[in-house]
Amino acid sequence: MLGEAARSWLQRWDQQQERYGPDRDERFQVVVDTVGWLLERTEVPRPRLVDLGCGTGSLTARLAHAFPHADVVGVDADPLLLGLAEEAVTGTTARLLARDLTTAGWADEAGPPSSWDAAVSSTALHWLTPAELGALYRTLAGRLRPGGILVDADNRAPSAVPDCRGGRDSEQCRERPVRQRLAQHHQGHQHPVHEDYW
Incomplete structure (x- = not known):
């Protein structure tokens, strides 16, 4: 999908996403x-950013423009969105991979183990x-270099983290601090968990 039609769809997508996720541009800048x-x-x-x-490649394109010396890789399973992403990253060296993050081996083409400097995401x-x-x-624990980072700019809590605002999960939230619940998802990771972050 190239040209004016793709640019029009990208613009419409970005406008829709700004309404869906307020402060999207600010989160991207962070x-x-x-x-x-x-x-x-x-x-x-040549740092690797995934x-x-x-x-649609909005964040991928920003990274590619901000860090032209980096190997920037966008990964998504949706062929229509990747078609729009091709337009978004035009003029950059960013690569796009059609992979489902929930399938084994999805990260193989994005770079070998311990070679990624940063993994980023937003609203995914x-x-x-x-x-x-x-x-x-x-998977990320095995792909990130020592000192590499994951930056998730999602404005929605993942389903893996209970909603601690009340309701059925409130008892669970009082019983176990957030860092303990998240630590369950970091089993096998070599990255330190710093108490200061909580």
């Missing part, structure tokens, strides 16, 4: 700034079940 902070502190000549569930990971999210985190 992702870019966070990745920039990381890259300023590393000596990797956008999980890249959709909340669609995963707790088991799928846990499997994704384990």
Whole structure:
């Protein structure tokens, strides 16, 4: 999908997403700034940045423009959205992969183990079940370099994290601190959990 029609659909998609997820541009900028902070502190000549569930490539394109020396990879399962993403990343070196984040081996073409500097996402990971999210985190633990980061700019809580605002999960939320629930999803990870973050 190329040309004016694709650009029109991208614009319409971005407008719809801004209504769906307020402060979308600001969240994207936080992702870019966070990745920039990381890259300023590393000596990797060609860092690898992977956008999980890249959709139309809006965040992928921002990363590719902000870090033209990086290997930026967008991963999504939806062929229509990837068609729009092709237009979004035109003029950059970003790569797009048609892969389902819930299937084994999805990360293989995005780079070998311990080679990713950052994995990022926005409005995608909340669609995963707790088991799928846990499997994704384990995959990321094996793909990120030591010191690599995951930046999830989703404005929706994943289904893997109970809603602690009340209702049926409120008892569970009082009984176990958030860091303990999230630690269940980090089993096998070598990344430290810092008490300061909570």
